Amino acid sequence: MKISQLSIFLENKPGHLATPCAILADAGINIVTLTLADTQRFGILRLILKEWEKARQILEARGFVTKVTEVVAVQVEDRPGGLRKLLETVEAAGVNIEYMYAFTDRAEGKGVMVFRLDDADEGIVALQNAGVCLLDSEKLYKLAPQAGGH
């Protein structure tokens, strides 16, 4: 149930976000979703993509520093309180959320939350026991727009 997330180090300078995106686009690699964590000095671009191994190779060959970490993706009902149950479940299991981000699955009209947990295995068990709908990588990658769609 764990998803590989590819992170890239970026300097916080104009134009620095465009380069990796252009490199991936040129290689025909689709991005399911991405988020940018930024500070005044640097940024971390986090990507979910099916061809993360290929993307990593291409980006490292172009001089980027990357890191692959495992995250958990959860489908949430797009209505008030949808997220609350999730957070309570994770908290009750004693698992910390390092960070999270969300995007919408337009086809199903649902939200998708991506969690980086300090203990992914523990978190997955707790969420599954609570009946939460976890997305495996196969389902998640299907959410990618068709070629050229990002």
Add this chain to the structure above:
Amino acid sequence: MSFQWNDHNGSFHPDSAMDFLPDAQLRAIQLQRLRSTIERAYGNVELVRTRMDALGVKPCDIRTLDDIRRMPFMVKNDLRDTYPYGLFACPLSEVVRLHASSGTTGKPIVVGYTQNDMDTWKNVVMRALASAGMHRGDIIQIAFGYGLFTGGLGLHGGAETLGATVIPISGGNSERQIMVMRDFGVTAFACTPSYFIHLIEYAAKMGVDMKTLPLRVGIFGAEPWSEEMRCYIQREANIKAFDIYGLSEIIGPGVGVECPCQNGLHIFEDHFLFEILDPETGDPVPDGESGELVITTLSKEAMPVIRYRTHDITHVIAEPCSCGRSLRRIARIARRSDDMLIIRGVNVFPSQIEAALLKVEKTLPHYQIIVRRDRDMDEMEIRIEVTAELFSDRVSEIERIAARLSHAVESTTGIHAKIRLVEPQTLERSEGKAKRVLDLRNLDTPKP
């Protein structure tokens, strides 16, 4: 006399006999060669003659080695001012080789070699490699730059004279370096220490474990490096790493080298006379005290260099070395007098920053020190190229590492430093040497 050889599988090279001369004999050779060098320079080099005349010193006044102190100094600018051939002591027709510095600031400096000079150079480099435990049968990959820079071709000539198999690969193209190192059964590697650290990381990325290769000896020089860097290299590549010292103005690599004891560099005193002087007063400092290394060539024909101010700071290690060499030792060059930064009145050396960074990280990242003046306040920023080890997908983790680096620098130097992580391969390098310091204070606030 008994010699100790640690990891050496053969007897020492016969040409290394000069390394083991009794002291009196060595000093007699030095004096005889010093006198002929000064005579040659006085007779053929206008700059030397004019300065000696101004001081009222004649070649015949040099009767002992201590009389060197009566001679005027030479500095890098003398080489620039006489560009290109003004310091040559022989007709150009006798010069068989020219080298030059890259000349990033102003005109390059040009150095020349007669055939005898080339033989001297090969001899000292050969003895340097033998001192590092190399011998016939070794396969050496020379990743110093070839061309006008003395590093590549200097090592090259000495390695061939030793009888080693030489791979003149020159610098750059890390992937090919690793491939050759692995496929050619390379046993010795020569380059700058910072480039080798880069290669260790690159090899790991390529899935090549340097520890399992036949590589045994590293010959590293052309930039100051620290004991921490040596420990890292020796551990991560499973080799013995030796410091080689030299500068183009004197001959190139091969002025001095470490022996298997790895405790200071033996200077090839039969060809180079050295003094350690107080950089301010020019007076000699007692053995063991730090000062500026000043070198006089004793056998160079094309370009004799007398009392050259190297700006390298070191001290004499007076105790006899257990390797048996009678050549005197100097401590590794950890800093240069012109590298010293005075920040808010505190002396700071790049080597201190390096040691601090290595304390936090097990690898030494590429870094650059930038000093600015904001109104009347000096600001030090250290830019560090992010590595896979430093990088995390969590902001807090990266900020924690930056804080630890900043703390380590502050506790070592007493100066607060802003740590700024930059993308890989974005800091300037030249000839494989990292450019460590960027002092922008004069540019920022021009003096009225």
